[in-house]
Amino acid sequence: MRYSTRRRLYRSRSGIIWGVCQGLADWLEVPVGVVRTICIVILVLSGFFPLAAIYALAALLIPVEPVAQKSYHYSFHEHDWDRKFYHN
Numbered sequence: 001m002r003y004s005t006r007r008r009l010y011r012s013r014s015g016i017i018w019g020v021c022q023g024l025a026d027w028l029e030v031p032v033g034v035v036r037t038i039c040i041v042i043l044v045l046s047g048f049f050p051l052a053a054i055y056a057l058a059a060l061l062i063p064v065e066p067v068a069q070k071s072y073h074y075s076f077h078e079h080d081w082d083r084k085f086y087h088n
Helices: 020-028 032-045 049-061 078-086
Strands: none
Touching: 020 049, 032 078, 049 078
């Protein structure tokens, strides 16, 4: 199946450590747990340094995903507090 627009690889703003695994999972359209598990297994089997260096290099080279335009109605109601401070 061909996409009408090319998907770009971005680091995710909602990732745990620099968003590389989350961004790669989004780009590959697979669950992030699969990508993280593969990374951890390779990290352990490779002796830490090779994958850690590649991961850090990826964090430097892959751009952060653009900020989506959100239109929240900011008010000081108690039910809005969670959305305003934890889901930016």
